[in-house]
Amino acid sequence: MIKQRICIVGDGLSGLMTAVILSKVSGVEVNLIAKKGKKNADKRTTAISDTNYKFINQNIKSLEQKLFWPSKKIELFYETSKEKINFLNLNEANSNLMYVFENDKIKSVLLNEISKNKIKLIRKDVKNLDELKNYDLIILCMGGQSKIYNNITKIRSIKKDYKEIAITGYVKHKFKTLNTSQFFLKEGPLALLPFSKNYFSFVWSLKKYFFENNSKKISILIKNKILEILKNKQDITISNIQSYPIFLSLRRQYNQKNILILGEGLHTIHPVAGQGFNLVLRDIKKLKEIIKYYVGLGISVKNSYALNDFYNSRKPENTIMSLGVDATHSFFKQNKYLDPFKEIIVKNIKNNETIKKFSKIISNRGLSL
Numbered sequence: 001m002i003k004q005r006i007c008i009v010g011d012g013l014s015g016l017m018t019a020v021i022l023s024k025v026s027g028v029e030v031n032l033i034a035k036k037g038k039k040n041a042d043k044r045t046t047a048i049s050d051t052n053y054k055f056i057n058q059n060i061k062s063l064e065q066k067l068f069w070p071s072k073k074i075e076l077f078y079e080t081s082k083e084k085i086n087f088l089n090l091n092e093a094n095s096n097l098m099y100v101f102e103n104d105k106i107k108s109v110l111l112n113e114i115s116k117n118k119i120k121l122i123r124k125d126v127k128n129l130d131e132l133k134n135y136d137l138i139i140l141c142m143g144g145q146s147k148i149y150n151n152i153t154k155i156r157s158i159k160k161d162y163k164e165i166a167i168t169g170y171v172k173h174k175f176k177t178l179n180t181s182q183f184f185l186k187e188g189p190l191a192l193l194p195f196s197k198n199y200f201s202f203v204w205s206l207k208k209y210f211f212e213n214n215s216k217k218i219s220i221l222i223k224n225k226i227l228e229i230l231k232n233k234q235d236i237t238i239s240n241i242q243s244y245p246i247f248l249s250l251r252r253q254y255n256q257k258n259i260l261i262l263g264e265g266l267h268t269i270h271p272v273a274g275q276g277f278n279l280v281l282r283d284i285k286k287l288k289e290i291i292k293y294y295v296g297l298g299i300s301v302k303n304s305y306a307l308n309d310f311y312n313s314r315k316p317e318n319t320i321m322s323l324g325v326d327a328t329h330s331f332f333k334q335n336k337y338l339d340p341f342k343e344i345i346v347k348n349i350k351n352n353e354t355i356k357k358f359s360k361i362i363s364n365r366g367l368s369l
Contacts, residue, residue, distance in 0.1 A: 014263030
C-alpha cells in the first residue's frame with residue numbers, strides 16, 4: 001500500500017502535537033516543516049481538560065505524568081465594589097478537572113518523539129504553497145498571523161479586537177495550598193494555574209490603555225494584586241513575564257482542496273476560559289479519526305471528502321465554544337448599569353447544582369457529548 005504523505009507546517013505546540021499524533025496512523029508518512037533559526041523558549045503554561053489529557057496519553061506514551069499538574073478544584077470569583085464573591089466551585093473527588101503543563105517541557109518531549117518516530121523534520125521558510133504540491137495533505141499550523149492563510153480562505157473570518165493585553169508569567173511561592181482560580185476583576189480577568197508544588201502561572205487580561213499606562217511598573221502591580229486576592233503577605237517571586245494582544249479570530253473556511261488550517265490560525269479566542277488549546281486537541285483527535293478511516297479504505301486523502309468531513313464535524317463546536325467564551329468575557333466586563341444585576345446572578349449561581357454539573361461537562365468535553 002502506498003503511504004499517504006502528510007506535511008505539517010509549523011513547529012509550535014499545535015504543529016508538534018499534530019505531527020506526532022498523526023504519525024500514529026498506519027499507512028501515513030508525516031513530514032514537519034519548521035522555520036530556520038533558533039526559537040526562543042516558550043515560557044508559558046497551558047491548561048487542558050481531563051478528556052484531552054487522556055487523549056494525549058493514549059497517543060504519546062513518552063509524556064510522563066509528572067509533566068502535568070492536576071487540579072481537582074477550580075474556584076471562580078467576581079469582584080464587586082464591596083467584595084469578591086466566590087460564585088462557583090467545581091470539585092471532583094475521584095478524578096481531575098484539568099491539568100496544567102509547561103509548554104517548553106512538552107515541546108521538548110514532542111521533538112524527541114518526532115526524532116524517534118522518524119518523522120522527517122525539514123528546516124525551511126515556506127513562502128509559496130506550490131512548494132508543497134507533492135503532498136497528499138498539507139496542514140498549516142503557523143500561528144494566528146500568517147499571511148499565507150489569505151491564499152486559502154476567501155470567506156471573511158469573524159474577527160474582534162478586544163483592545164486588551166494578556167500578561168502571563170510564573171510565580172514562585174511557599175503557600176501551603178493553592179487551587180486553580182479565575183478572578184473577574186475590575187481591571188480584567190486574572191487566572192491562577194498551579195503547575196508544581198511551589199509554582200503557579202498567571203494570565204491577566206488588561207485593557208490596553210491600562211497596560212500602557214502601567215507598563216513600567218507592571219511586575220509590582222501583578223505582585224500586589226496576586227497577594228491581595230489571595231489574602232496573603234508572604235513574599236512571591238515573579239518571572240518570565242510576557243504580553244500579547246488579545247483578539248477573536250474565527251475562520252469560516254477551514255480548507256482549500258487538500259490544504260487545511262489548524263491551531264491558532266483556525267480559531268484564536270479570549271484566554272478567559274482556558275479553552276483555546278482544548279479546541280485544538282479536539283480538532284486533532286477528529287482529524288486523526290477521519291484520516292484513519294479514509295486510509296483504512298485505501299482512499300487517497302487528497303482526492304477524498306476527508307477535509308469536508310472534518311469541517312462539518314468540527315465547525316459547529318468551534319463556533320459555539322468560541323462565541324460562548326466571547327459572551328462570557330462580555331458578561332463579566334465592568335458596566336456600572338449592569339453590575340448590580342450581575343451581583344444577583346452570580347450569587348444565585350453559587351448554589352445551583354445544575355449549572356455546576358453543566359460547567360464541568362462543557363469544560364471537560366466541550367460539546368462532544
